[in-house]
Amino acid sequence: MKRIIVGITGTSEVSLALTLLEFLKKQKNIETHLVITEQADKILKHETGKDIEDVRKLADHVYDQKDFFSPIASGSFKTDGMIIIPCSMKTLAGVANGFSDNLLLRAADVMLKERRKLVLVTRETPLNYIHIKNMETVTKAGGIILPPVMSLYSKPKTIEDMEKHIVGKILDIMDIENNLYRRWGSE
Ligand SMILES: Cc1cc2nc3c(=O)[nH]c(=O)nc-3n(C[C@H](O)[C@H](O)[C@H](O)COP(=O)(O)O)c2cc1C
Incomplete structure (x- = not known):
């Protein structure tokens, strides 16, 4: 069983978070803990037209962004890592x-x-x-900067294909098996 924290912040391309959460929801051995910033909440509605409750339903546990009493606020609550998707420059600075x-x-x-x-x-x-x-500071502290860049080598046909490729790369880093994109050398 893996325990993954997903953080969503307020930037464009917030739909990437939905692609990730939809994948994780289908995995039997993964427990997700979700926190969404106030600004992400607004942009999710604006950019995807989704009801925020539908996004929350994709996670096993959801926390208010001000709830410092929640388990994920403490290092004693064991987790396998966290993905901030997408991550604003303000949250990066934080x-x-x-x-x-x-x-x-x-x-x-x-x-x-x-x-x-x-x-x-x-x-x-x-x-x-x-x-x-x-980005340099976070990298030196052990974080991984993974900008959502286009990858045309997997021959994507749709925006969804491109999003899946990015999410697949994230899952690879988190050691979560996936087939979300066509890997180089797989043909
Ligand atoms: C529609 C929209 C798109 C935005 N896109 C970005 C973006 O791509 N990158 C970014 O760093 N900030 C972006 N912002 C600004 C952030 O939302 C703002 O800096 C906010 O304070 C981030 O807060 P959070 O990290 O707590 O969610 C956008 C704002 C709006 C309204």
């Missing part, structure tokens, strides 16, 4: 500076202090110096 003023940031801080896996699907372009320095 992680890079240990500024844990919401539950999502606290959970990410816990991942780094406990030396657990932390993947940040950072979404912004172009990047300024501050973004790049924060």
Whole structure:
């Protein structure tokens, strides 16, 4: 049984989080813990037209972003890692500076202090110096920066194919078996 924390922040391409959660929901041996920022809540509605409750239903446990009493706020609650998908530059800055003023940031801080896996699907372009320095800091602290870049080598036909490729790469890092994209050399 794996225990994965999923954090959703307010950026464009927030539908990536749905692709990930839909995949994880189908896995019998994975327990998901979800925290959504206030801003992500708004953008989810705006960009996907989805009811936020439908998104929450995809996870096993859902927490309010202000609930610092929840299990994922503590390192003593064992987990296999956290994925922030997508990750805003504001949340990246919070992680890079240990500024844990919401539950999502606290959970990410816990991942780094406990030396657990932390993947940040950072979404912004172009990047300024501050973004790049924060990415460097998080990388040095053990986090993994995984921007949602296009991969045409798997010959995607739809946006969904591209999203699955990105989610497949994240799952690979988390050691979760998946067939979401066509791997190089698999033909
Ligand atoms: C429609 C929309 C799209 C946005 N896209 C991005 C983005 O791609 N990257 C980013 O860093 N911020 C983006 N923002 C700004 C963030 O939502 C804002 O910085 C917010 O404070 C992030 O808060 P959070 O990380 O707590 O969710 C966007 C805002 C809106 C309204």
